[in-house]
Amino acid sequence: MKTKVAIIGSGPAGSSAAIALSKKGIPNILIDKRRTIGLPVQCAEFVSSGISSYVDMNSLLSAVNQKIQYIYINAGNKTYKHAGSGYILNRDIFDLNLSEKAVQLGSKLFAGSRVYKIDRQKNCIEVLDVLEKIVYEIYYDYLIIAAGPNNIFKSYNSHGESYIYALQIKTELLRKLDSVFCYFRNYIPYGYGWIFPKVNYANVGIGVEKPVSDVNLSACLKKFADELKSEGLIGSEVIEKTSGLVPVSGLNDLISGNIVFCGDAAGLTHPVTGAGILNAIISGSLAGDYAADSVKASKNFLNDYKEEIESIFKKSFLTACEKRYRLYPLMNDEYGISKNIKLLWPSFEEYYV
Numbered sequence: 001m002k003t004k005v006a007i008i009g010s011g012p013a014g015s016s017a018a019i020a021l022s023k024k025g026i027p028n029i030l031i032d033k034r035r036t037i038g039l040p041v042q043c044a045e046f047v048s049s050g051i052s053s054y055v056d057m058n059s060l061l062s063a064v065n066q067k068i069q070y071i072y073i074n075a076g077n078k079t080y081k082h083a084g085s086g087y088i089l090n091r092d093i094f095d096l097n098l099s100e101k102a103v104q105l106g107s108k109l110f111a112g113s114r115v116y117k118i119d120r121q122k123n124c125i126e127v128l129d130v131l132e133k134i135v136y137e138i139y140y141d142y143l144i145i146a147a148g149p150n151n152i153f154k155s156y157n158s159h160g161e162s163y164i165y166a167l168q169i170k171t172e173l174l175r176k177l178d179s180v181f182c183y184f185r186n187y188i189p190y191g192y193g194w195i196f197p198k199v200n201y202a203n204v205g206i207g208v209e210k211p212v213s214d215v216n217l218s219a220c221l222k223k224f225a226d227e228l229k230s231e232g233l234i235g236s237e238v239i240e241k242t243s244g245l246v247p248v249s250g251l252n253d254l255i256s257g258n259i260v261f262c263g264d265a266a267g268l269t270h271p272v273t274g275a276g277i278l279n280a281i282i283s284g285s286l287a288g289d290y291a292a293d294s295v296k297a298s299k300n301f302l303n304d305y306k307e308e309i310e311s312i313f314k315k316s317f318l319t320a321c322e323k324r325y326r327l328y329p330l331m332n333d334e335y336g337i338s339k340n341i342k343l344l345w346p347s348f349e350e351y352y353v
């Protein structure tokens with residue numbers, strides 16, 4: 001089959017690209033290996049209120065689990081409270097709603113379909129329908145790769161190889177919270193622990209950069225959860241467990257010929273915080289816009305996408321990478337953590353000095 005723009009991945013980046021394309025009337029096909037878009041959830045689900053500039057959150061009410069007012073940073077025996085308004089999402093519903101919106105606007109969605117090969121000579125992707133076990137080809141004018149972190153197409157855009165390895169449980173929350181909490185501990189090296197509330201539940205996780213850190217993730221998460229239990233914050237029952245990778249090397253190549261990369265596939269997670277949902281939406285929307293303009297004008301405008309993404313993210317990501325690599329090695333004990341936290345974490349004014 002043929003389409004103007006094929007999009008690999010129907011996470012926030014890919015669905016945002018499809019929405020942008022369909023709004024401009026450009027035929028597009030979204031392909032995702034997941035049979036149900038949004039599942040499994042591999043996310044702590046916090047997004048800043050800045051998302052409202054890009055997504056009408058009032059139309060996605062069931063995708064919002066609860067609102068957040070503050071972010072607490074617990075580091076070196078001190079706790080800092082910062083303004084940090086945002087939402088805890090139901091990521092499964094959020095991702096599904098975005099893909100449904102794309103379909104309502106005219107995108108075609110093939111779920112349960114794994115793209116296993118790109119033929120760049122023929123401008124064609126080869127797809128396996130996972131359920132039916134049939135393979136088919138989709139020919140495209142432009143291809144958007146929104147396939148998440150460490151995807152099988154990473155050889156097409158040079159990738160940094162540093163990832164946060166994250167492990168998270170969903171558990172019972174014993175106190176109502178209107179804030180997200182990040183914990184810096186010497187037993188969570190090159191990373192941090194978090195507790196993000198979901199009304200009566202909480203996402204509790206740790207993420208550490210590998211290979212620089214060689215901690216055992218399960219043991220590290222257990223120790224962190226035990227600490228939260230001793231504070232009376234969470235119960236013992238593990239309701240769900242998830243894991244995933246977060247790229248922290250900064251921007252990858254953003255375009256290659258008629259291929260454009262967005263979201264985690266473009267390395268657009270913040271190199272210190274690991275936040276990537278909003279950046280996936282911003283970059284996906286822009287990727288869709290520039291691909292649409294290119295189709296309409298029969299002229300490749302993807303370099304403008306690259307320039308716009310770089311103007312938004314490059315400087316701040318370079319700063320964040322530099323801080324990550326300079327400061328984390330100094331934060332291996334309580335003294336190092338308390339001395340450096342304000343320089344490392346972007347909600348402190350000192351970060352920007």
Ligand SMILES: Cc1cc2nc3c(=O)[nH]c(=O)nc-3n(C[C@H](O)[C@H](O)[C@H](O)COP(=O)(O)OP(=O)(O)OC[C@H]3O[C@@H](n4cnc5c(N)ncnc54)[C@H](O)[C@@H]3O)c2cc1C
Nearest residue numbers: 009011012013033043044045046115148244263264276277
């Ligand atoms: C444990 C964890 C916690 C996190 N917590 C937060 C948080 O609280 N806040 C935040 O902002 N960010 C968080 N992130 C990061 C955030 O989840 C990502 O930045 C975001 O999901 C990126 O969106 P995306 O659309 O680029 O990629 P994804 O959401 O990963 O979507 C990629 C899609 O591509 C599909 N795909 C991949 N390969 C193929 C293929 N070959 N064929 C077809 N389909 C394919 C996948 O099935 C998937 O649906 C977290 C990440 C992890 C791992």
